[in-house]
Amino acid sequence: MLKLANVGIIYDDIYLEHDTGNHPESADRLVETMKLINEKKVLEYQNVFLISPRPATIDEIAIVHKRDYIKYIEDFCKKGGGYLDGDTPCSSRSYEAALYAAGGGLAAAEKIKEGKIDYAIGLIRPPGHHAGRYTARGFCIFNNIVILAEFLLKDFNKIMILDIDAHHGNGTQDMTYDRKDILYFGIQQDGRTLYPGSGYPEEIGMKEGKGYNINAPLAPGSGDKSFNNIIDEVFIPIAKQYRPDFVLMSVGFDSHFSDPLTDLRLTTQGYRNIIHKVKNFVNEYCNKNLIILLEGGYNLRAISRSIVNIIYELADIPEEIHDEGDHEDEKIVRYTGELIKRIKSELNNYWKF
Numbered sequence: 436m437l438k439l440a441n442v443g444i445i446y447d448d449i450y451l452e453h454d455t456g457n458h459p460e461s462a463d464r465l466v467e468t469m470k471l472i473n474e475k476k477v478l479e480y481q482n483v484f485l486i487s488p489r490p491a492t493i494d495e496i497a498i499v500h501k502r503d504y505i506k507y508i509e510d511f512c513k514k515g516g517g518y519l520d521g522d523t524p525c526s527s528r529s530y531e532a533a534l535y536a537a538g539g540g541l542a543a544a545e546k547i548k549e550g551k552i553d554y555a556i557g558l559i560r561p562p563g564h565h566a567g568r569y570t571a572r573g574f575c576i577f578n579n580i581v582i583l584a585e586f587l588l589k590d591f592n593k594i595m596i597l598d599i600d601a602h603h604g605n606g607t608q609d610m611t612y613d614r615k616d617i618l619y620f621g622i623q624q625d626g627r628t629l630y631p632g633s634g635y636p637e638e639i640g641m642k643e644g645k646g647y648n649i650n651a652p653l654a655p656g657s658g659d660k661s662f663n664n665i666i667d668e669v670f671i672p673i674a675k676q677y678r679p680d681f682v683l684m685s686v687g688f689d690s691h692f693s694d695p696l697t698d699l700r701l702t703t704q705g706y707r708n709i710i711h712k713v714k715n716f717v718n719e720y721c722n723k724n725l726i727i728l729l730e731g732g733y734n735l736r737a738i739s740r741s742i743v744n745i746i747y748e749l750a751d752i753p754e755e756i757h758d759e760g761d762h763e764d765e766k767i768v769r770y771t772g773e774l775i776k777r778i779k780s781e782l783n784n785y786w787k788f
């Protein structure tokens with residue numbers, strides 16, 4: 436009999452204590468998601484496990500962030516919080532929540548190492564992929580995915596990060612730009628039309644990291660087919676040549692067509708299709724090593740439904756959540772075809788297509 440994969444869902448109510456007030460990156464995002472997970476009885480499947488995160492230690496975070504910055508966040512929250520930059524609020528408990536957000540991925544990695552689970556999805560907040568070494572940015576405090584990548588590099592040699600949040604993962608890219616032991620691959624809405632304004636095909640890395648940073652800036656209106664074609668024609672070929680030991684995903688549900696802040700057009704089945712392909716890749720090439728961490732996404736229905744659909748996919752549960760309607764124009768798919776040619780031409784010296 437086929438053995439089902441064991442899937443860990445990383446979650447704790449501590450994530451609700453990062454109080455952002457009246458802000459799109461709200462605790463309701465996780466409240467709604469856990470509600471749907473319970474309604475659909477997802478945790479009753481024998482191969483789905485709820486896993487408690489642990490706080491990351493200061494030393495684990497300090498591999499990625501300056502110690503002065505970590506201390507600054509701690510003190511700022513102790514004094515009651517406020518805005519860290521123009522759009523990144525924090526409350527008195529945000530520092531604690533951020534330690535657990537960074538530790539969510541680490542707890543997942545530890546459970547995978549112990550053989551308790553195969554894949555994990557971290558339902559964590561605050562998100563992380565915009566955070567820089569000494570800067571909170573774009574709703575992010577600590578860069579959870581890079582902290583996890585550094586943690587894994589103690590046991591492994593090569594980590595591949597796939598970021599499908601609608602916003603470019605500029606913090607992640609900046610921190611890994613001159614490295615080849617962490618390969619960053621971002622698919623996002625074109626920076627000419629969305630924060631933070633970076634993430635172009637010519638941003639391919641520097642020094643020994645040249646060729647190990649890949650960006651696919653999609654036109655507004657891009658949806659399931661465009662994402663699928665980038666995955667098939669660029670991501671998978673590079674992944675097969677890079678042969679990572681571990682694949683990490685920064686997943687933002689703001690690439691969904693109903694997101695209020697962005698203009699991409701993924702459906703919940705589109706998200707699932709991407710996870711399906713990445714899952715097949717890690718099953719065949721890297722010992723099922725896959726951890727997904729939550730980044731953005733601001734339509735509560737889209738986040739919760741897409742997350743449950745992804746868990747169904749990871750756990751091989753024969754259930755499906757489907758969005759009705761056609762959400763991508765053929766003209767946009769053709770534009771993405773041209774974009775793929777541009778991306779390949781930037782990377783021709785490094786990868787075979």
Ligand SMILES: [Zn+2]
Pocket residue numbers: 600601602687689730731732
């Ligand atoms: Zn985002």
